[in-house]
Amino acid sequence: MEPGKKKSIDASIKKHKSSAKSLIAVFQDIQKQQGYLSEEAVRYAADKLKVPASRAFAVATFYSAFSLIPRGRNTIDVCLGTACHIKGGGRIAERISRHLQIKPEDRTRDGRFSLHTVRCLGCCALAPVVKVNNDIHADTTQDRISSILEKYQ
Numbered sequence: 001m002e003p004g005k006k007k008s009i010d011a012s013i014k015k016h017k018s019s020a021k022s023l024i025a026v027f028q029d030i031q032k033q034q035g036y037l038s039e040e041a042v043r044y045a046a047d048k049l050k051v052p053a054s055r056a057f058a059v060a061t062f063y064s065a066f067s068l069i070p071r072g073r074n075t076i077d078v079c080l081g082t083a084c085h086i087k088g089g090g091r092i093a094e095r096i097s098r099h100l101q102i103k104p105e106d107r108t109r110d111g112r113f114s115l116h117t118v119r120c121l122g123c124c125a126l127a128p129v130v131k132v133n134n135d136i137h138a139d140t141t142q143d144r145i146s147s148i149l150e151k152y153q
């Protein structure tokens with residue numbers, strides 16, 4: 001890991017008082033500064049906070065706010081929660097995967113998009129829901145995928 005990145009993690013740990021409880025706050029800082037949580041960064045922060053690596057990775061993968069891959073310029077979250085699943089969320093995710101030629105939790109080669117699946121975006125009445133950056137797309141259909149994605153450069 002680059003010395004500058006280690007230095008910023010050290011500063012975050014110091015700011016959050018080096019306690020095991022500060023793991024989430026430190027991860028938030030890393031996510032904000034580096035755009036994602038690299039495996040190296042998770043291990044480094046866990047080691048510094050004296051938290052088992054297994055617990056650190058459990059925290060890093062539990063919260064959808066954290067990404068273990070570099071995010072694209074545009075982040076796509078396809079909801080696969082119960083309401084969205086029933087209304088075809090899985091097929092929407094597959095369609096986006098085919099359209100972008102990437103699997104969920106991956107990023108396009110040009111860095112334009114990263115695709116993620118989430119369990120509930122909190123707006124179940126609008127199912128099936130796709131969120132791109134901060135935009136919620138309601139009642140999404142497979143036919144609308146191309147036109148939705150064209151808006152994001």
Ligand code: FES
Nearest residue numbers: 079081084121124
């Ligand atoms: S299940 Fe998709 S928004 Fe709640």
